[in-house]
Amino acid sequence: MTYQPPVRDHAFILRDVLNIDQHGDLPGFSDAPFDVVEQILDAAAQFTGEVLAPLNVVGDKNGCELDPATNTVTTPPGFKDAYKQLCEGGWTGLGSDPAYGGQGLPYVVNLAFSEMSSSANMAFSMYPGLAHGAYSAIHFGGTDEQKQTYLPKMVTGEWTGTMNLTEPHCGTDLGLLRTKAVPQADGSYKITGQKIWISAGEHDMSDNIVHLVLARIEGAPAGVKGISLFIVPKFFPKEDGSVGERNQGVKCVGLEEKMGIHGNATCVMQYDDAVGYLIGEENAGLKIMFVMMNEARLGVGMQGVAQGEAAYQAAVAFAKDRLQGRSLTGPKNADGPADPIIVHPDVRRMLLESKALIEGGRAFLFWTALHGDLSHLHPDEKVREKASDYMGLMTPVLKGYLTDKGFQVCSNAVQVHGGSGFTEHFPVSQFMRDCRIALIYEGTNGVQALDLVGRKLAAKGGRAVMTFFQEIDQFIGENDSDAALKPFIEALSGVKAQLQDGTMWLMQNGLQNPDNAGAASTDYMHLFGLTGLAYMWALMAKAANAKIAAGSSDPFYTTKLTTGRYFIERILPDAASHLSKLKTGSATLMALPAEAF
């Protein structure tokens, strides 16, 4: 069973739910009316399904190899050639600025391609994924010269990029960063320090690797206010755009042994007087890095959905194929030795839970990504502002909630497989192992939850969340006489009230004692995620109903409604549980001294 990119579901969201053609007068969108997008999705499906997916197991089994003599890394067999095809197909520049050779397509369209890549081969997709993050940071914070030097090569994929934040003693808490930068007479810096867990830090697929490195300029203030960002190229760019000499001070000195994503090189990068170039202002490196980070966080939320989708597909195929036992209501495959296990309610429970989470999560991702486009492109400042507010508010929810749920979906898929799921002869073990990192990197899910309650919720006086509540209220008001939509409206109305209740509790109790906010944060994030999905399911049900009302007999739409009902009946009840937990406060949580654990 190979991964089948869910083009139909992508098309449904982009056309029927989000109606991207309504934005046809915006830059990027004007080049991508839905019929063009559909062709792109088909081509993306072909490339990811046929080129990347077959290399997924290869990557897992072979991993990457470091030659300690040369500090070079060899990627798994086939990766290099697949990367060449990725570049030749123009996929690396799909969403990039046309000024530097990109195709300038909307972010939301690019996300559809990224999801397919990640489902097909998460470890592989991280190489261009990190490169695009580095591209974004340079695009946002670089000088014109830096942009001209690096961006065109990164758009074509000839050069890739990395982000270097973590050090052995310093991950979440970047204030502890020690890597130092010493100014040189020529305006460059010499960078010294060790960075760990650098995804795609060294490999054999691109001509050059553009490292973005956080470091502290000698004499800079302590803590996060003294951190600057540097471009440290593996090879120095020459004026003609080719690569010149090796930047001798930067090298990969180790590869992590990991639970998953074996096909991606997770590097220990050693900087010893490596030549670097300041990007942006001194001591303002984090601001630029967070451009990259926010994009990365939404991308990680996407990985949760993507691994979930791939795992779900494998589980469905297994459940239809595996004959074992009989339906509780009498044989459904009387001529065979047993029924396929998809007849069993508890197997369906795992599959439908997965399906409802994936499709709801995908819609939530795409809906947010479209706001990302609008936040840059829309002519109306009010629309840009709202869209920007939403991007800020939803990013930690998407990252935290969708990866928690994506992992659950992968674990469901293992469970559907029974003993086969625990062996490495079936693909689901890898999906689960690969997916597990998504709950951790780019800020653990706990850090996302804290970002949500501690920063995003309160930003601008809570404007973003208030706007979200108003939008939901308006939707409910406009649709509450629609009988076909009734269960979805009721469910949305209920969970929105619960989220408001939780938000109020946080406002009253979190300020008074910050530990209350910390204690509530993960449950609040999940309550928020459930509300987002309830809204998406209402939007999708409305779109499906419209098609059915217009005479469509395509089972896609009735299936969508059933899946949505499953979400309401069997996933949404968790909202009450999260609300109840978050309102218990921090007293019990903080009562024990450390030694009592």
Place this chain on the structure above:
Amino acid sequence: MTYQPPVRDHAFILRDVLNIDQHGDLPGFSDAPFDVVEQILDAAAQFTGEVLAPLNVVGDKNGCELDPATNTVTTPPGFKDAYKQLCEGGWTGLGSDPAYGGQGLPYVVNLAFSEMSSSANMAFSMYPGLAHGAYSAIHFGGTDEQKQTYLPKMVTGEWTGTMNLTEPHCGTDLGLLRTKAVPQADGSYKITGQKIWISAGEHDMSDNIVHLVLARIEGAPAGVKGISLFIVPKFFPKEDGSVGERNQGVKCVGLEEKMGIHGNATCVMQYDDAVGYLIGEENAGLKIMFVMMNEARLGVGMQGVAQGEAAYQAAVAFAKDRLQGRSLTGPKNADGPADPIIVHPDVRRMLLESKALIEGGRAFLFWTALHGDLSHLHPDEKVREKASDYMGLMTPVLKGYLTDKGFQVCSNAVQVHGGSGFTEHFPVSQFMRDCRIALIYEGTNGVQALDLVGRKLAAKGGRAVMTFFQEIDQFIGENDSDAALKPFIEALSGVKAQLQDGTMWLMQNGLQNPDNAGAASTDYMHLFGLTGLAYMWALMAKAANAKIAAGSSDPFYTTKLTTGRYFIERILPDAASHLSKLKTGSATLMALPAEAF
């Protein structure tokens, strides 16, 4: 950080909560007053902590190796010697029948040792674990001659054992079994077929391996009514108790590549006219195998707790050691560069959730295991009957609920570690990967849930669950004026009412449409697990309160109460969610045709 066996918690449950000394007049218990048990626990802690725990990573990294030329399996370095020490220490016969050289200690005491072994080294502990299962089956169903031939050697550990159920096309559904047995003139049988996923199927640690093999005697009825059980020794036993010739027809032809438990040999066993001996009646093999299976299922529930405990300990050590960020309420380690992450409420949430699930789960296991002892040993038939009812009812709950939660605890531990948790330099990845099999083998958790609602609940007119409700009511009645116990009594009363509600719903709707029972099964199992833990936490709180009232200032008891409050505030709210879900029935779940997934 090495695993520290939780002797203190074991002692608390055995002495203060279960008061095992009250059974001091029963066989087995008379040899094990609590002070003796305490010495056994200390010795067990020393052996498992010092001998088995250091080999856990070794087993994961090295795995087992099959020599295809000789069909022999080499276990990881150190395993063979550790097994020798296990035997020399008498640990293999701890709970075995003195008639065959065992020490005859209570099952509940044996379970404490098994938990420590499994925490220290799950893959290793499965070798003696499977052997004990095979011992139990022969003890239950073998002839006197078979018992005399095999049991003494299995008690000393010189011989180990296996259980051979699964075939490539047949796991849960044993009715599809194809392995055949042909009667021979001498009363033996020739066994032919392939068995897969045979844990400890071949290895280098014991002198002989006693395979228990399910097969179909030629001409037997189709389905589960035609399955017999056979003893197939690797080497034929000689009259003097030594091993004789090799049983040429049985050999290991493959090892599974797995997500975890690499130190255990998961074998493909090929039987080609292997000589086997019928155990028990023809066509009644499943009855004996289920003796082995039920013991194994409780043991798997224990593995969930055991891996959780080991992972939790690693997470606590990391959380105390890792300095990152500052407490939300101001520095707690002002002289250091940052605070230990255990100051953060969300880290504590993961740790306390883990602690509350492990300690509650352990108590539930021990409480049930004590009923296992009483079901055999108590002179009062009424007590035996009730205990036996409980064993039947609780076994699927313990297996399913405690492994689901054990895996969640292991995943929490990975999360507390952040990026370190995803690498193989820290132990938690292995705990999570090893633990994952516990949700699958000995019947997937979905099968457990179905066993619970489809068989155990209805057995004898629902007598077991009614007795359980009465016991809880009585406990509530006896303690509802105890102010110190109030939150625990209220919580128990609430969840018991929810479980009754769910039980009533199942009785009304499950009979009418079996798919309703199947659809409700997993949520019902979790609701049952939560009720069991709420009862255990009430029992533990009562015991802790008694110690405090008697003047103890040991923080162990106040910590116990805080952990119990955490359970009530932040775990028990899931009960309402499970109840709500299970009452939605099967309509939505069964609505979609297979092709709609």
